[in-house]
Amino acid sequence: MKKNQFLENFIHGIFLLLGLITVGCVLLITMYLVISGIPAICKIGPINFLFGTEWASTAKEAKYGILPFILTSIFGTAGAIVIGVPVGFMTAVYLSKLACPKVKSAMQSVVSLLAGIPSVVFGLVGMLVLVPGIRKVFQVPDGAGLLAAIIVLAIMILPSIIKMSVTALDAVPKEYEDASLALGATPVETYFRVSVPAAKSGIAAAVVLGVGRAIGEAMAVMMVAGNAPNMPNSLFQSVRFLTTAVAGEMSYSSGLQQQALFSIALVLFLFIMFINAALNFFLKREKE
Amino acid sequence: MLKQLFLNKRKSFEVFTKAIMYLSVGLTAALVLFLLLYILICGIPNITPELLMSKPSYLTEKIGILPDILNTLYIVFATLLLVLPLGVGAAVYLTEYATSKKMVSIIEYAAEALSGIPSIIYGLVGMLLFSNHMGTCLMAGALTLVIMNLPTIMRTTQESLKTVPQSYREGAFGLGAGKWRVVRTVVLPGCVDGVITGCILSVGRILGESAALLFTAGFAHAVNGLVDGLAAPGATLTVALYVYAKEQGEFGVAFAIAAILMLLTLLINFAATLVQRHFAKRRSI
Numbered sequence: 374m375k376k377n378q379f380l381e382n383f384i385h386g387i388f389l390l391l392g393l394i395t396v397g398c399v400l401l402i403t404m405y406l407v408i409s410g411i412p413a414i415c416k417i418g419p420i421n422f423l424f425g426t427e428w429a430s431t432a433k434e435a436k437y438g439i440l441p442f443i444l445t446s447i448f449g450t451a452g453a454i455v456i457g458v459p460v461g462f463m464t465a466v467y468l469s470k471l472a473c474p475k476v477k478s479a480m481q482s483v484v485s486l487l488a489g490i491p492s493v494v495f496g497l498v499g500m501l502v503l504v505p506g507i508r509k510v511f512q513v514p515d516g517a518g519l520l521a522a523i524i525v526l527a528i529m530i531l532p533s534i535i536k537m538s539v540t541a542l543d544a545v546p547k548e549y550e551d552a553s554l555a556l557g558a559t560p561v562e563t564y565f566r567v568s569v570p571a572a573k574s575g576i577a578a579a580v581v582l583g584v585g586r587a588i589g590e591a592m593a594v595m596m597v598a599g600n601a602p603n604m605p606n607s608l609f610q611s612v613r614f615l616t617t618a619v620a621g622e623m624s625y626s627s628g629l630q631q632q633a634l635f636s637i638a639l640v641l642f643l644f645i646m647f648i649n650a651a652l653n654f655f656l657k658r659e660k661e
Numbered sequence: 662m663l664k665q666l667f668l669n670k671r672k673s674f675e676v677f678t679k680a681i682m683y684l685s686v687g688l689t690a691a692l693v694l695f696l697l698l699y700i701l702i703c704g705i706p707n708i709t710p711e712l713l714m715s716k717p718s719y720l721t722e723k724i725g726i727l728p729d730i731l732n733t734l735y736i737v738f739a740t741l742l743l744v745l746p747l748g749v750g751a752a753v754y755l756t757e758y759a760t761s762k763k764m765v766s767i768i769e770y771a772a773e774a775l776s777g778i779p780s781i782i783y784g785l786v787g788m789l790l791f792s793n794h795m796g797t798c799l800m801a802g803a804l805t806l807v808i809m810n811l812p813t814i815m816r817t818t819q820e821s822l823k824t825v826p827q828s829y830r831e832g833a834f835g836l837g838a839g840k841w842r843v844v845r846t847v848v849l850p851g852c853v854d855g856v857i858t859g860c861i862l863s864v865g866r867i868l869g870e871s872a873a874l875l876f877t878a879g880f881a882h883a884v885n886g887l888v889d890g891l892a893a894p895g896a897t898l899t900v901a902l903y904v905y906a907k908e909q910g911e912f913g914v915a916f917a918i919a920a921i922l923m924l925l926t927l928l929i930n931f932a933a934t935l936v937q938r939h940f941a942k943r944r945s946i
Contacts, residue, residue, distance in 0.1 A: 377839060384841045388758050391750030395771040395815070398808050402778065402786045409789060463685035471682065480686065482930060483693045489926040490696065491869030493903045494919045498696060501912065531689060561675045589779025591872040596907055616781045616872075623785070623876055638785050642778070649777045653770070 403642075410639030413437070413632035422636065428602035428613075430622060430630045437633045439640065445605045445612040446644070449519060449594070450587040453526035457587075458580055460527075461534030465579075468535070469542035470564045481539075488532035496596030499525045504597055513609045517599035520608040525593050530583035537582055541575020541659060542568055578655035585648045588641070591616035615641045697923060704920025707913045717882050724905070724914045728882045732799060732895035735887055736878065737867050739803035740810060741860060747807070748814025749849075749856060755815075756822040757844055776812040780873040783809050787877040800891045802878025806867055813866065814859040821855025821940075822848060854940035858933060865929040868922060871899045880904050898922060 414422050417437045425438015468477050499521060507516035545568045553563040569576070591614075599611025600621055613621065619634050619641070626634055715725030751768070759765045787805030795801055825848055833843045879894030880901070896904060898918050906915035 381840055384844075385758055388750055388754035391747055392754030392759065392764075392768050394747055394751060395768055395775055395811060398811065399771045399774050401790070402782070402808075405786050405789050406782070460685045460688055463682045464689050467682040467686050472686075480690065482934065483690055485930050485933075486697070486926060487689075487693050489865050489869065489930055491871065491899050491902075491922050491926070493869075493871050493899050493906070494696075494700065494922060497902065497906050497912075497915055497919055498699060500906065502699070528692060531692075535689070559671070559675055561678050562671070565678060585777055585779075589781070591779065591781040592903060596903075616779060619785060620781055620872060620875065623788075635785065638782055642782055645777055645779060645782070646774070649774055652777070653773065 406635065406639045406642050409632065409635040411636075413629060413636040414639075416629060417633065417636075422633075423640075426604060428618070430626070430633065435630065437629075439615070439618070439637055441602055441604045442613055442615045442618045442637065443640065445519065445598075446588055446615045446641075448605045449522050449526060449598075449612075449614060450584055452519070452523035453530055453587045454580065454583060456523065457527035457530045457583060458534060461531050461579075461583070462538055462576065464531075465535045465538030465542060465576075466564055466569065469539045470560075470568065484532045484535050487528075488536070492529065492590060492593040493596070495525050495529055496593040499593065499597040507609070511609065515599065515611065516609075517597055517611060518609045519598065519605050519612050522594045522598040522612070522614070523608075525597055526587045526590060529590060529593060530586045533586055534579045534583045537579035538572070538576050541572040541579065544575070545571045572659075574655050574659035578652055578659060581648060581652045581655060585645060585652065588644055588648070589616060591620045595620055615644070700916065700919045700923050704916040704918075704923070707917035708920060712914070712917060716884050724911060726898065726901060726914070726918060728884045729896050729898045729901040729918070731884060732878075732890060733868065733897040733899075735890045735895075736799050736803050736806065736874075736897055737864055738887070739800065739891055740806040740867055741863060743803065744807045744810045744814055744863065745856065745860070748811050748859065749818050749852070751811070752815050752818035752822060752852070752855075753844060753848065756819055757840075757848055772812040772815055775808065780809065780870060783873040784876045787873060792877050797877065797879040797894045798892050799878050799895050802874045802897075803891070805873050805877045806870065809870070809873060810863040810866060813862050814856070817859035817862065818852050818855040821852045821858075825851035854936065857936050861929055861933045861936065865926065865933075868897075868925055868929075869899060870897075871903050874900050875903070 417425075422437055422439060423443070424440050425436060426440050427436045427438045428441060429436045464480075468480055472480065500517075503521050503524060504516035507513065507518075507521055509516075511520075549567050549571055550563050553567040554560065558566065594614050595617045598614065598617060600613050600617055601611040602613045602618070603610050605612050615637055619638050622630065623634055711723070712725055713730070714727055715723065716728045717724045751772075755765055755768060759768075783805050787801060787808075791801035791804045792798075829847050829851070830843055833847045838846070874897055878897070878900070880896040881894040882896060882901070883893060885893055885895070898921065902915050902918040902922070905911040905918070
């Protein structure tokens with residue numbers, strides 16, 4: 374009997390350890406990023422680092438200002454949201470409420486396919502179709518820049534927005550809609566004036582999830598954004614995002630330059646943690 | 662007059678919103694169709710037996726992707742082998758063992774945080790945690806991917822564990838089985854579908870991953886066996902696609918790889934739907 378008890382406790386302990394691995398991983402990632410990101414910020418000075426407008430890491434007098442990257446990431450994400458959310462939201466309302474079951478299931482596989490396409494494939498098509506297209510349509514010397522990145526990101530966040538909004542809209546109680554229909558509202562009016570407000574926390578969560586995806590995407594953006602550390606002054610400017618700043622110079626960096634890259638990753642990580650908190654907030658409200 | 666105006670306004674709202682909805686759905690569908698066809702049309706003619714069965718050579722100036730295919734298989738194998746016990750164990754702990762609500766919410770919060778972290782940060786941390794100690798190699802890449810895929814396996818397993826009826830567990834306890842015996846004989850067999858779904862999703866994610874592997878697994882193209890391969894640096898298909906397209910301008914090869922990845926994505930989605938349907942049917946009986 375004692376031996377059995379011991380075995381049970383032992384196994385309980387093992388499962389407890391396995392359960393705590395995720396917590397350990399999050400702590401480890403946070404710790405490593407903070408430890409390796411702080412020194413460069415201290416050396417460069419937080420103000421110079423965060424608000425410096427010039428990044429010249431390989432110049433003789435190296436300058437490490439990441440304001441261009443921060444602004445580019447914010448503008449790029451905002452642009453992707455402005456384009457991607459209306460399309461994704463409208464698609465979601467149609468799929469959840471108006472589409473017949475066959476269309477719905479067909480479109481859901483289409484959306485899953487879009488979600489499964491590797492980001493470098495988006496980058497490849499962006500490089501060969503989108504960038505030359507922008508160059509021709511807008512008569513600019515080089516199509517690789519902020520606009521190309523925004524379009525690629527808008528397409529890449531579509532599946533997350535559609536899937537999550539559909540889930541939220543599907544969960545709206547049928548009684549709400551029936552009541553509105555019985556009062557004489559048309560189906561479309563009902564969906565937009567009753568179902569959408571009822572699902573607004575879920576839809577907000579979908580948008581936040583899209584923001585997270587867009588701000589964290591690296592490879593696809595790297596292939597279409599041009600990657601010059603400019604301030605994002607125009608849509609056609611060759612720009613560098615927080616993610617691409619890290620990915621672009623990592624392979625050949627050393628010393629303070631490499632430490633500065635870790636600091637950029639830390640800034641990106643803080644952005645993501647903030648977005649995660651917002652996502653959790655909306656998801657919790659959706660559950661209530 | 663006023664009533665007419667009101668009715669007209671309602672009518673135009675209806676027509677206008679419907680038009681926008683159809684437009685959005687059409688745009689999404691057209692986009693995916695275009696991507697799929699464009700990549701397959703540009704890529705499939707470039708897939709030759711020679712490309713698939715050889716490795717790149719500077720002497721003949723020919724490119725082969727055999728090493729990349731092998732590396733992808735190795736990394737998928739190694740990652741799944743490591744992540745499955747961890748993810749399933751964590752899920753079992755959450756649904757079967759955990760008693761304190763606070764602990765459950767902390768672990769679930771951590772899993773959500775992990776799934777929100779972008780892959781470039783995984784790449785960086787993987788480099789610090791693994792590559793700096795064991796060198797740039799496939800194993801370092803696989804370990805990074807283990808952390809990345811942990812939440813996926815955990816979530817799918819957890820969802821399928823929740824569908825194991827409580828009465829099964831009670832029946833087993835009633836017959837005098839201990840906790841571990843119940844978990845082993847009743848709970849674990851019930852989560853097979855979740856584990857399989859999780860595996861399929863993870864394979865999809867591993868195939869598509871590039872940012873996390875670039876700095877942890879490197880981008881060499883050598884043909885190795887499984888054990889040597891895991892200890893040596895190597896590019897997966899996705900990383901190879903990036904290197905060929907961005908650094909070397911070999912768009913033919915890049916499109917061939919893209920087409921292969923696209924076909925694999927289709928296959929994975931199809932398999933995932935099939936598995937879900939199969940288990941849903943079995944459950945309803």
